[in-house]
Amino acid sequence: KNQVEQSPQSLIILEGKNCTLQCNYTVSPFSNLRWYKQDTGRGPVSLTIMTFSENTKSNGRYTATLDADTKQSSLHITASQLSDSASYICVVSAPKADSWGKLQFGAGTQVVVTP
Amino acid sequence: DTEVTQTPKHLVMGMTNKKSLKCEQHMGHRAMYWYKQKAKKPPELMFVYSYEKLSINESVPSRFSPECPNSSLLNLHLHALQPEDSALYLCASSQGGHPILNTEAFFGQGTRLTVV
Numbered sequence: 001k002n003q004v005e006q007s008p009q010s011l012i013i014l015e016g017k018n019c020t021l022q023c024n025y026t027v028s029p030f031s032n033l034r035w036y037k038q039d040t041g042r043g044p045v046s047l048t049i050m051t052f053s054e055n056t057k058s059n060g061r062y063t064a065t066l067d068a069d070t071k072q073s074s075l076h077i078t079a080s081q082l083s084d085s086a087s088y089i090c091v092v093s094a095p096k097a098d099s100w101g102k103l104q105f106g107a108g109t110q111v112v113v114t115p
Numbered sequence: 116d117t118e119v120t121q122t123p124k125h126l127v128m129g130m131t132n133k134k135s136l137k138c139e140q141h142m143g144h145r146a147m148y149w150y151k152q153k154a155k156k157p158p159e160l161m162f163v164y165s166y167e168k169l170s171i172n173e174s175v176p177s178r179f180s181p182e183c184p185n186s187s188l189l190n191l192h193l194h195a196l197q198p199e200d201s202a203l204y205l206c207a208s209s210q211g212g213h214p215i216l217n218t219e220a221f222f223g224q225g226t227r228l229t230v231v
Binding site: 034036041042043044045046049089103105106107108110 | 119121155156157158160203205207219220221222223224225227
């Protein structure tokens, strides 16, 4: 079972509207949580990275929140633009004493912004 | 410079060919990674290099052979691939040796590989 679950799987929104993407994780212990934006056929680009002690972090029109107690995170996109159409991936980093602490990837939420 | 550069962007190869994917970064990062990503799926870790030494091999078939000639370069040598190996191959790098640190992981734009 994937330790990082994202919802919804896909989302269509009108240009200018806001939307919120969800990420639930069971990774424990937990080091940090990252949100990436990935355009089709391109590499992921980092939006935010938060440690367990951070509740919110913003990057322009993107705002991520984190509740380490409930193991939930959200990514809010404000005033969406056509260029926001992409897959948004939640990635959780888990420390391990004997290895590298793999990055656990969610399956992503595919966002389509329409005119 | 926060770029990870991958070449080529696209590659079509036959099952008997030998080809190489290249990755380069000049951020002074000491950890570099290869990921494989199938359509609509998350990236899957293949290899991790730390300080130019192979640290993790995620049970990848031997037809994929990584190489790290120096701290800025990472190659992935391909030989006798199968059609199911067609995917987007992503290179990434991070500062220091451990992605568990709260440092950023930078991804390249990927090489779209098609095996025919």
